[in-house]
Amino acid sequence: MSEPIVNPTRLVLLGINHNTAPIEVRERLAIPATRLADATRTLAHQPGIREALILSTCNRVEFLTLQDSVPNTTSAPEPTQNPGILSFLNDYLSIPSTTLHPHLYEYREREAVRHLFRVASSLDSMVVGEPQILGQVKESYTVAREVGAVSSHLEALLQRTFTVAKKVRTETQIGSSSVSIASVAVDLARKIFGSLEGKTVLLVGAGKMSELAARHLIQHGATSILVCNRTQERAAALAASFLNSSISTAVIPFDTLYEQAHRADIVITSTGASQQLFTRTHGQQFLQRRRNRPMFFIDIAVPRDVDPRINEVEGCFVYDIDDLQQVAQANLADRGREAAAAEDIITSEVTKFHARLDARSAVPAILALQQSAAAIREAELTRSAKHFTGLTPAQQQAVEALTRSLTAKLLHPQLIALRKSDLPPDSEK
Amino acid sequence: MSLLWLRVAVLLYGVAALAVLPAALASSPANARPRWRQLSIAATIAAILFHFVSLAETFQASHHALQIESHETLALSGLILALAFLLVYWRYKTVALGIFILPICFLLGLVPAFRPGQETALPLLNTGLIFLHVALLLAAYAALVLSLLASLLYLIQERRLKHKAPSLPWLPPLETIDQIALKTLLFGLPCMTTGLLLGSLIAQQTYGPTYFRDPKILLAFAMWLAYCGMIFIRRHSGLRGRRAVYLSSFVFFVVLTVWAANQFSAVHRFTAP
Numbered sequence: 013m014s015e016p017i018v019n020p021t022r023l024v025l026l027g028i029n030h031n032t033a034p035i036e037v038r039e040r041l042a043i044p045a046t047r048l049a050d051a052t053r054t055l056a057h058q059p060g061i062r063e064a065l066i067l068s069t070c071n072r073v074e075f076l077t078l079q080d081s082v083p084n085t086t087s088a089p090e091p092t093q094n095p096g097i098l099s100f101l102n103d104y105l106s107i108p109s110t111t112l113h114p115h116l117y118e119y120r121e122r123e124a125v126r127h128l129f130r131v132a133s134s135l136d137s138m139v140v141g142e143p144q145i146l147g148q149v150k151e152s153y154t155v156a157r158e159v160g161a162v163s164s165h166l167e168a169l170l171q172r173t174f175t176v177a178k179k180v181r182t183e184t185q186i187g188s189s190s191v192s193i194a195s196v197a198v199d200l201a202r203k204i205f206g207s208l209e210g211k212t213v214l215l216v217g218a219g220k221m222s223e224l225a226a227r228h229l230i231q232h233g234a235t236s237i238l239v240c241n242r243t244q245e246r247a248a249a250l251a252a253s254f255l256n257s258s259i260s261t262a263v264i265p266f267d268t269l270y271e272q273a274h275r276a277d278i279v280i281t282s283t284g285a286s287q288q289l290f291t292r293t294h295g296q297q298f299l300q301r302r303r304n305r306p307m308f309f310i311d312i313a314v315p316r317d318v319d320p321r322i323n324e325v326e327g328c329f330v331y332d333i334d335d336l337q338q339v340a341q342a343n344l345a346d347r348g349r350e351a352a353a354a355e356d357i358i359t360s361e362v363t364k365f366h367a368r369l370d371a372r373s374a375v376p377a378i379l380a381l382q383q384s385a386a387a388i389r390e391a392e393l394t395r396s397a398k399h400f401t402g403l404t405p406a407q408q409q410a411v412e413a414l415t416r417s418l419t420a421k422l423l424h425p426q427l428i429a430l431r432k433s434d435l436p437p438d439s440e441k
Numbered sequence: 442m443s444l445l446w447l448r449v450a451v452l453l454y455g456v457a458a459l460a461v462l463p464a465a466l467a468s469s470p471a472n473a474r475p476r477w478r479q480l481s482i483a484a485t486i487a488a489i490l491f492h493f494v495s496l497a498e499t500f501q502a503s504h505h506a507l508q509i510e511s512h513e514t515l516a517l518s519g520l521i522l523a524l525a526f527l528l529v530y531w532r533y534k535t536v537a538l539g540i541f542i543l544p545i546c547f548l549l550g551l552v553p554a555f556r557p558g559q560e561t562a563l564p565l566l567n568t569g570l571i572f573l574h575v576a577l578l579l580a581a582y583a584a585l586v587l588s589l590l591a592s593l594l595y596l597i598q599e600r601r602l603k604h605k606a607p608s609l610p611w612l613p614p615l616e617t618i619d620q621i622a623l624k625t626l627l628f629g630l631p632c633m634t635t636g637l638l639l640g641s642l643i644a645q646q647t648y649g650p651t652y653f654r655d656p657k658i659l660l661a662f663a664m665w666l667a668y669c670g671m672i673f674i675r676r677h678s679g680l681r682g683r684r685a686v687y688l689s690s691f692v693f694f695v696v697l698t699v700w701a702a703n704q705f706s707a708v709h710r711f712t713a714p
Contacts, residue, residue, distance in 0.1 A: 200602070202614060203598070203602060203614050204614060204616065205615070206614035206616045206617045302679075303677075303678065303679035304679035304681050305679055306616070306681075326599075326682050326684075327681060327682065329602050331605070335605050338605070342607060
């Protein structure tokens with residue numbers, strides 16, 4: 013049996029995510045924020061691990077480590093080849109490796125860097141382009157730094173990761189379009205009203221989806237919420253849930269809905285009514301009372317609460333759940349196209365990052381060569397010192413300069429060759 | 442020398458008109474847009490400055506005489522439109538109107554800059570008041586053009602939203618467009634009122650009451666009434682969309698009629714003899 017080949021690669025990323033593991037496995041491995049510092053410290057103290065970072069979100073748990081050395085593998089990842097992480101999983105998280113093995117992925121060196129760049133840039137997310145992941149990577153980094161689990165190598169890698177993620181976000185439009193129903197509704201409202209500052213939202217029905225949409229609208233500036241529901245108590249409870257110092261809320265009795273609906277700029281309907289609540293005539297009446305100021309109906313109910321013909325009334329805009337989903341799907345497709353551009357950026361950045369690392373790795377050899385040459389030069393000068401006694405100080409300085417110059421010129425081709433040998437082939441172009 | 446500055450200004454209007462296209466319409470790299478927008482706005486500002494220099498030199502060289510109904514009026518219209526575009530950009534941070542306004546500025550300056558006409562100064566017009574009269578009325582016309590364009594943009598945005606078509610990122614929100622349409626009209630009203638009053642004052646001093654029986658002058662006051670009526674209707678009924686475009690188009694047609702009426706006027710004809 014041959015010995016495993018030990019190579020100098022040291023960066024290892026091991027993890028599971030929403031593509032490789034079901035929620036039942038992810039939740040067993042998930043590390044809550046309160047335990048993250050302790051878990052990171054423990055991982056960093058495992059044998060063979062120099063630096064460590066743990067990224068734990070609802071969609072992924074990943075362990076990024078800098079290890080003394082790891083055996084080279086060309087087959088699927090074997091947890092037994094990462095004894096540090098393995099013992100951490102066993103001892104700290106009490107999860108046997110056999111449970112995780114089918115779901116684990118492992119990346120090393122260049123591929124680990126690429127994976128980290130992709131994760132932070134939200135290319136590996138369940139919803140490509142979502143903005144939260146970068147913040148989560150930054151939080152993990154802050155924790156790891158606080159417990160001393162990150163130093164020079166991971167520090168440089170993570171700083172580069174944040175720069176790359178920012179570059180992807182600014183140079184592509186990967187995160188610019190909304191892909192959830194609630195955020196699409198907000199986008200449409202902003203297309204109509206511009207700023208939502210001071211806008212009034214009417215919720216008809218007390219569904220979860222409409223509540224979520226209303227909260228999004230509040231986040232973007234809406235300041236007044238009216239709630240109308242057949243059950244007055246539910247309406248009051250929902251209205252109370254929105255109440256804070258900057259939001260005004262009111263409950264509208266269901267039988268006065270048509271008298272008061274025109275007060276709202278945005279109407280979100282999600283009742284279980286079998287018949288349409290708002291007809292074209294209602295739309296015309298509302299617009300007349302609003303002196304033609306636009307009104308936006310977001311109809312999340314199935315069957316629909318709003319007659320689609322209201323859309324024919326000038327100033328009234330109606331979007332039902334299918335319309336919103338179509339916009340979200342189109343935006344998602346746009347993100348897919350932008351992701352291709354983002355992948356190109358990441359490929360280029362991975363190459364650049366490794367070029368820098370390689371250049372750094374040549375530095376000790378260059379220094380050693382220079383020091384050795386300097387020592388030889390000084391030794392030879394000392395040995396020949398007796399022959400220089402008759403020289404004037406100026407002549408002695410000239411000899412000194414001559415030897416320095418000769419040494420530098422003799423070393424020059426070797427130093428150039430050393431630097432070039434450490435750069436990737438395309439970096440010279 | 443003034444012609445040289447005008448040519449520089451016109452070329453800069455051209456640069457601004459080209460740069461505003463990617464600034465407003467580009468859909469790829471988000472960070473490319475600010476650069477184009479900055480270029481477009483900077484070129485517009487520079488063009489306006491050169492245009493002012495050219496205007497001041499012309500004014501100085503002609504010993505404060507004016508060339509009414511000459512190409513200079515066209516160039517002045519371009520300058521005022523460019524200023525109006527900058528004002529809208531400063532207030533609403535949108536360059537969408539520049540897609541239409543900046544090429545108009547370029548075209549309005551093209552003939553005066555590269556095919557200058559006969560510059561004949563009329564002694565009668567040797568007054569700053571006439572210049573103010575013309576400039577204020579041109580400002581009112583520019584406001585109307587901007588309002589009409591904004592109403593058309595409103596129509597496009599409204600139709601896209603109603604038909605659930607993919608949104609055009611360069612189009613401002615409906616309420617912003619509506620505000621631009623209304624505010625420009627409100628800005629134009631005092632300009633038109635003051636411009637007409639100044640014209641009346643000068644005419645009263647020069648020709649006496651007979652001046653006011655001229656069809657051109659009567660049409661000008663009808664235009665003012667139409668302008669006031671349009672603002673009243675828009676403000677009090679909240680008129681938007683298609684009907685607002687119809688109304689603005691009607692008033693614009695009246696303005697064009699008033700402009701063209703110079704040819705039929707017995708007293709308001711200031712072309713070179």
